[in-house]
Amino acid sequence: MENPYLPYPVRIDNIITETEDKNLKTFKFVFLNPEDEAKFDYHAGQFAELSIAGKGEIPIGIASSPTEKGFVMFTVNKVGLVSSHLHAMKEGDIMGIRGPLGNWFPWETLKGKNVVIIGGGFAFTTLRASIIHMLAHRDQFGDITVVYGARTPGMLLYREELAQWEKRDDIDMHITVDSTDDPDWKYNTGFVPTITEQKAPPGDENTYAIICGPPIMIKFTQPVLDKNGYHPENMIMSLENRMKCGIGMCGRCNVGRHFVCKDGPVFTLGQLNRMPKEY
Amino acid sequence: MKIININKADWNTGLKKTADGYRLIGPVMDQGFYLFKPLESGKVPDMGFTNTRLSAKGIIYPQSQTLFNYSLDPNREDHHLLTEPEDAHQLTVVIGIRPCDAAAFVQVKRNFDAPDYQDPYWLSAYENTVLVGLACDQPGSTCFCTTAGGGPYHEDALDVLLVDEDDQYLARVVSEKGAAFLAKAGWTETADNDLVMKTIATRKEAAENRISSTIKTNNLADAETMAIYDAPFWDDVAFACINCGTCTYLCPTCWCFDIQDETHGMSGQRMRSWDSCMFPLFTLHGSGHNPRGQKVQRVRQRFMHKLKYYVDKYEAGIQCVGCGRCVDQCPVNIDIRKVCELMNNAGKQSVTCAA
Structure with missing residues (x-):
């Protein structure tokens, strides 16, 4: 059985500070096992859990396009425990990516x-x-x-x-x-x-x-x-909501019967108009 | 269906025989309350309970468990990589689980065994567990299993159903797993005769008649979600709630969890622990925004999940087995049976309006 909680190991290949307040950095990751890149088969609009051993995981939208090969890219705002730690990490450091998760733009x-x-x-x-x-x-x-x-x-x-x-x-x-x-x-x-x-x-x-x-x-x-x-x-x-599992099991990111992590994050306004405003 | 006659004189010796193949778990009295605990060698289950204070969910789904191990020691080749713990799931048998608690596993399985993702931790534990249930002849005053899809003799979710008949247990063998366990214990005396069948049927009917409390769920599936969500009664329902989380903690069908890394020195574990929709932190965004920041939103979430969202998602009834624990132990007497009635009536009105 595949373990959906197990991230792919990655190396931070490149870090760019994006904004003048230095609160947003873009990270390019390279898969440690080249075959994992093919398994990480994603569409624009999906997200992934960035996983740092000892700190935890954060759900972040994938900023690279599947047409860009050899890396995956994420731009992360410095907010909490995991994102702050990530901002202090260096090129070459080892961490994990779990995904791709959620639906995508249609x-x-x-x-x-x-x-x-x-x-x-x-x-x-x-x-x-x-x-x-x-x-x-x-x-x-x-x-x-x-x-x-x-x-x-x-x-x-x-x-x-x-x-x-x-x-x-x-x-x-x-x-x-x-x-x-x-x-x-x-x-x-x-x-x-x-x-x-x-x-x-x-x-x-x-x-x-x-x-x-x-x-x-x-x-x-x-x-x-x-x-x-x-x-x-x-x-x-x-949509964004607080998440943990990213696979519709842990129960926190639901908006009505829909999980933002699995049934979303992409919804039409028509769909949202029929759902509780819990996001 | 096969029925095995277990003479109570052979009960303890039989259980002892299974100890080299199974980890035994059963109800025991602990500090004034019943709960399920591993039965150390020679210890026997105390079958004289109405229901355990906590549900049996922790047997399959521990309150805290390790998902992964990791090392932060840069001298180790696998530093910062997560490794799965060895799947140490011993074949386990739960003696005396009530039919409601067993039925809860079937409801919860829909969450952990989805078409697209399967939770290996939950499923491995579930698959390696034999449920030897005990029929309920004296249901509690807050029990309403018969209108929550089950019953005091409900055996669909069990491997064996024990019926307590004087100096013997009549064991209905529901699954191969159950048959293998009974064989291991050396209980082989079949009792498939009309008299035994009639005894069980009579006892079953008597037990069902002792369930005095009921719920109605007939309008929930067809109701408009937002008609129930926006109903005027939620402030009243939530008024007394202190968000203690006792209901979710006790509930056999509540499965929400948190994931946290716990580091000690240079190594640690990624842990999974029970969480609760009653807690504000459950949904708090990093920005400070909280989509369920108010108590009434959290109370509504719990009941909407159990009695509407789950109903719509799986089309297999409500996410509640009627064990009555939350009714019995809520410190401010919030009663899911009353809330269900409000929701079911609101649903009825919404269906009428739509027509």
Whole structure:
């Protein structure tokens, strides 16, 4: 019997400090046993448990895309015991990854559709995975629009990649910050809901929005999309809840009868409207 | 079905014979209360109990258990790698488990033996355990098993059902595992005759008639989840609750758990321990946000899980066997039978509204 609690051993291959507050770091992991990489067969939108012996595990969205080979990547906010310890670890250190876990963005449904990615703050991780995935299969999708905001320019994740995507003509980028005193800032200034209202295409049955961000951003973006004609089943969200097992057994992350870890984390707004608000 | 006649004079010697193949667990009196404990050599189960204070769930699913071992010593090649403990599950027999506690394992198994993931710790223990049940002739005043999918003589979840008949046990052999255990004990005298069958049937009926307390669950499955969730009675239900977690601790069908690493010096264990939806920490986010931060949300979660979410998820009834422990031992007298009635009635209204 496979032990679903046993992580794959990995080595930290690379660490990048992403943001000016130094609270977000991106870790690239390489599997110690090369055959484990094939077993870790994931889709953009899934998550994994990062496991540190002696500290515990944390559920983190996978920031790399399955089209990127040779490593898996996670961007981690420093919050609690495990994430703080991880931030203090070094390249070459040994730890574990357990997964992939949960469902993913509905890539089969999204084939041939226009996709609007709306992200705020450090919730951009699985959205990065999604953008890389879509760009690698660019002919499978219609228009791709991205609205991504952070408090300041220095708080944006993956800044080099954002700049590269800005230069492409097959993805419509709208980067924004709440405010900045940088006179050379050449992108938008304003909150994500406002920029979404100005830049996102109108909703129709062929257009889907994927929205990840802090609760306050989601709260004010949702009415904008409603007004813009997006159907609740075309608005896709990814939830977070406290987790332990990640496989639907330990009982804490449920929202009604659904476990965020196994039946989610991805739900449509239509589904969420029929569920208790326990997230 | 085969019935074996065990003369009580042969009971202790028979049990002793099984000791070299089985680890024996049975009910014993401990500090004024009955509980299930390993029977050290020569110790015999005390079969004179109504029900144990704690359920039997800890036999399969210990309150704390090691999932993995690890070393943090950089000089060791396997440092920071998790290794599985050896599966030391000895073939175990539980003597005198009540039919309700055995039925609970069937309900809990749906969680740990899912189509996509299987919990090797729970399943290994379950598969290596023989359940020799004891029919309930004197059910407790808070027992309601007959309307919770079971009964005092319910044998589906057992390997053997013992019926206490004067100076003998009539043992109904339910499974091969049960038959093997009885053979090991040397109990082979078959008693498959009409008179014995009639004796058991009569006793069964009498026991069922002694269950005075019932619940109604007929509307739960068809009800709108949100109609019950948003019902007005939850504040009243939760008012007196002190979130002590006694109900989840005692409950044979509560399975929620926590995982924590415990390090001593350079080595340690990743442990799994029982947890409880009654505790705020159970759902507390790293950000400080808590989706079930209020007491009423936690109390509602416990009952919604048992009587609605589980019902919808598995379509196999409620997550409760009617053992009555939580009713009996709740310090503020919250009664799942009353809550079930409220929920079932709310469900009825929601079905009526939908039509």
